[in-house]
Amino acid sequence: MADDGSTAAHGRPWADLPRELAEHMRPHLDEVADDMIEEIRTRVREYDRPGDGAYSGTLRLAVERVLHYFVDRVADPGHESGQVTDFFRAIGRGEAGEGRSLDAMQTAMRVGAMVAWRRLSAAAVRLGVSSRTLGAVGEAMMLFQDELAAAAAEGYAQARAAVAGEMQRRRKRLVDLLFADPPATLEAIADLAAAAHWPVPRTVAAVALGGRGADARQPAFPPDILVDLERRTPSLIIPDPDGPGRAKLIDRALSGCLAVVGPTVPVTEAARSFHWARKTLGLVERGVIEADGVVRSVDHMSTLILFQDEELITSLARMRLAPLAHLRASQQDRLAETLLAWLQSGRNANEVAMRLHVHPQTVRYRLRQLEELFGDQLLDPDLRFDLEIVLRARALLSEGSRGPVIPAAKEAVGDAAEVVTFRR
Template sequence: MTAEVGIPSRTGRAGRGPWSDIPRELAEHVLPHLDLVAEEIIKEIRFQVREYSRGEGPYASTLRTVVERALTHFVDRVAQGGPHPDPDFFEAIGRGEAGEGRSLDPLQAAMRVGGLVAWRRLSENAWELEPRVITALGEAVFVHQDDIARQAAEGYRLAQADAAGEMQRRRRRLLDMLLSGGAGHDAIADLAAAAHWPMPRTVAAVALDIRHQDTRPPAFPPDVLVDLGRTQPSLLIPDPDGPGRNQLVDRALSDCSGVIGPTVPVTEAAHSMRLARAMLQLGQRGVIDAEGVVRCVDHMSTLILFQDEQLLKSLAELRLAPLAHLRSSQQDRLAETLLAWLQSGRNANEVAMRLHVHPQTVRYRLRQLEELFGDQLLDPDLRFDLEIVLRARRLQQSVAPVPTAPDQAVAGEVISLRRV
């Protein structure tokens, strides 16, 4: 919305403005007629500006106050040689309009009408004045109108900025409450109402990877709670599984890297964020492919595996103990074969296709595994444990793969096969 009403402010005459050409005693002649002029201006504004057409209500009381004060200030400027009108009053008017949620357009339209009426009344007796004074007086009317309109617009802008800042602070407090956990539904609903955030049934937290963020802050839909100033930048997406929400979220996060947590009830937002951050750490370590935006729901089994890595390590040491005395390269080959065998329904030919090796090589390795593990391979519970630790082992090796000597390893197996 433009702040300018009427004509722009002009300094003219070496920066003195029009006021220096207006006799100061003119203020004494105008002052007794201000009440009549005010009534005429108010009547004309009510006729021309729809919002002021009724004689009561918030617009009407504001109108009278502004008209009377604007006229008084104009006369004061004539009497004093042109100091600016008191900005506090007119800024307060603009702030008040913003605070009431009203547009400033009706007030600015009223100021334009008021300026025209004021000049019409002044010019009725202008024939008594010198042409130079008439010109200065007309310019002064519209400069004064422009000044007070600009001050009202500035107050309006400042109030909107304050309101936006306060609303953003409320939303950050709401995000803190949700991600801290423990708050009840009613407490969340109260703060959500204060923050003008429609209370959703479900949410999904997003943990952003600050290492891959552009210098420009991304733009998000207005219903997404955002705090990019945190040590761990965070978002909260309301109703993420609603119609079209996936596409909306993907567009909003198109320039980001991070993890979207699972969809949960709004009171469990902290749980969604915990899982998102845990998955983000796995992506940063290279356990999963974390290019772009990752959804937790696509990697839940991996997340479960790595929730307690010390426990996982203990289980691996227990179940893979038969491999412990072998060389590292032997452990890798047999572990890879055993996992493929468990995943393929214990079918040697399918294992060979998975590993791209000869079926006879697979059978040789399986005989080694039978010798090492014995009856453990017949127990379904132990096979389940083995698949868990072998999957985790494979994921861990993808983080920092250990260099091997493939030619020597294959040669060793070929020699062993010839002996069979």
């Protein structure tokens, strides 16, 4: 046969069936239905519910509708299939609503078709139906079965999509509730969590995702992780983040994303974890904190404290680094680097030389310059502490910035506020 389109498109195989065959079938439909139901119950465990009258009634209704439609189609190839396919779409939606798969229903359809074919074959022999006609009947049955299976699958997919969409909406509302300010009560969280099918954990950690995490393909997160990628800062909530194996699971789930995991907190304090995750993410995006895989806020607490109030640290820098204000930018950089190394190494010139990979004599020359610039300030422990704070912040910003952190120095010391500002 030439490949000129599907048989269904040309009315085949239904058009090849003798119309009178339908009249021979009609008187036996009740018997065929009984045989089909018995065989389905015997071979498909899910359909063996003798005490469930409603379910038995639905099964019989489905079988009878299928048989009557098939015979009507034999009698009239143009007979509309809308009602029976709508019925099977509804069955598919019902199976999804009950949380079952379509496996049992599809098995039942195959068993029913086998019984019907067995009865039709026997009747065809008695009626002297030709082998060509019998083949057309078999083909029509297979096409019909495929049509009903497709309708059921469509209804099933629609219902699953609707359920998934509603569940996702509930989970997003739960994320909003967990990040609320002031924090929600544990009772309110538990109520919404139950509706979202999310077991309430004792502890959580929030995750803030950067631009790369939001723009890249959506990772496949485990079902117990709450996800909202539509927030201004795409975010996750991870239950029991410190449990056995959870750290590795988190790293795998966030592989390829720019992701910051906030500190572990009680579930009612998820907003606090998210606050610190976002703060850390901001420093990562500025280059202050290096992103090497998944970043965890708890590994950078001192940096977070240092940058908690940048205006305050800038004001402190204006005061403590004022002696450097009249120097050229390159001189500022060398002396600031030397002073920080000196403070960090217990004021040991030889160790400073090793840290900076310069000759000890060079270090001693720079230290004499610093003594001249800062004078007795370097003898005061509190001032040395202030200097180390601002110099650490300066070093972090120097590593993260694309250009000079401190602009070229002005001649007047009074312009130090402009010279030593840390903000880019």
